[in-house]
Amino acid sequence: MGSDRFYREERPLHPAVVGGFWIDPRPVTNAEFARFVEATGYRTVAERVPEAALYPDADPALLVAGSLVFTKPAGPVSLRDYRAWWSYRSGACWRRPRGEEGALDALDDHPVVHVAHEDALAYAAWAGKRLPTEAEWEFAARGGLPESPYAWGDEFTPGGRLMANTWQGRFPWENLAADGYEDTSPVGTFPPNGFGLYDMIGNVWEWTVTPYTPNHAEAAGRGPLAAGERACCSPPRAATDAAAARLVVKGGSHLCSPDYCTRYRPSARQGEAPDTATTHIGFRCVVRD
Numbered sequence: 257m258g259s260d261r262f263y264r265e266e267r268p269l270h271p272a273v274v275g276g277f278w279i280d281p282r283p284v285t286n287a288e289f290a291r292f293v294e295a296t297g298y299r300t301v302a303e304r305v306p307e308a309a310l311y312p313d314a315d316p317a318l319l320v321a322g323s324l325v326f327t328k329p330a331g332p333v334s335l336r337d338y339r340a341w342w343s344y345r346s347g348a349c350w351r352r353p354r355g356e357e358g359a360l361d362a363l364d365d366h367p368v369v370h371v372a373h374e375d376a377l378a379y380a381a382w383a384g385k386r387l388p389t390e391a392e393w394e395f396a397a398r399g400g401l402p403e404s405p406y407a408w409g410d411e412f413t414p415g416g417r418l419m420a421n422t423w424q425g426r427f428p429w430e431n432l433a434a435d436g437y438e439d440t441s442p443v444g445t446f447p448p449n450g451f452g453l454y455d456m457i458g459n460v461w462e463w464t465v466t467p468y469t470p471n472h473a474e475a476a477g478r479g480p481l482a483a484g485e486r487a488c489c490s491p492p493r494a495a496t497d498a499a500a501a502r503l504v505v506k507g508g509s510h511l512c513s514p515d516y517c518t519r520y521r522p523s524a525r526q527g528e529a530p531d532t533a534t535t536h537i538g539f540r541c542v543v544r545d
Contacts, residue, residue, distance in 0.1 A: 257270055373532075
């Protein structure tokens with residue numbers, strides 16, 4: 257588990273053991289999440305008005321139901337300011353990924369997005385499942401290739417073939433869409449890994465239940481290493497009473513780019529506040545053997 261070859265938060269490479277489990281072959285889709293909402297009447301975090309007391313430093317204009325939406329700038333921008341491509345958009349939620357009415361048309365088989373951690377937990381409980389730990393997720397994503405950097409082997413594009421929905425071009429303003437998609441793609445579009453699992457890499461980041469630490473050594477009580485590099489394609493979040501800790505998300509997304517973020521690998525990891533909902537975070541579930 258982990259890697260000594262890439263970002264610091266992935267270090268050190270170390271042995272890990274998990275018990276038997278089954279994992280969903282694909283991320284949870286909009287159609288599946290819709291069945292859950294229809295059966296339970298559930299409202300996601302993005303569909304609720306934030307409580308002002310939980311966000312005392314927030315701009316009052318942003319205390320409306322909504323979520324973080326990626327918007328491609330018209331041209332090159334500084335990679336130091338995430339506000340050039342991320343914005344909090346009123347009305348954005350799983351039903352309206354870009355804050356627009358009817359935006360789910362033809363997206364039934366795409367992964368559900370704009371789901372915070374508690375939304376994913378609620379779905380998993382309804383389905384009689386749970387969310388994976390980081391170790392379970394990474395074991396599954398490797399597909400039986402523990403020595404390879406990618407879920408499918410040693411090369412990112414074997415024989416020139418694109419194996420996952422990631423960003424081609426110069427992030428965040430130029431997306432060549434060589435893989436056929438500028439946004440999410442239908443689940444199962446790209447080849448499965450050796451365990452028959454789809455979209456473990458790219459498309460959307462996926463929630464786990466594991467608390468985030470800057471590196472694996474710190475999690476194991478062996479002392480801190482240097483903090484990791486900039487957080488991929490997501491905006492940083494200040495700790496609040498509602499989001500005092502971060503949880504690990506895995507797999508990268510359609511916004512991961514070689515010139516900005518190469519976290520489209522099984523060992524890659526990122527920390528997200530549990531109340532985070534964006535256009536590129538989803539989830540899948542597991543059950544114990």
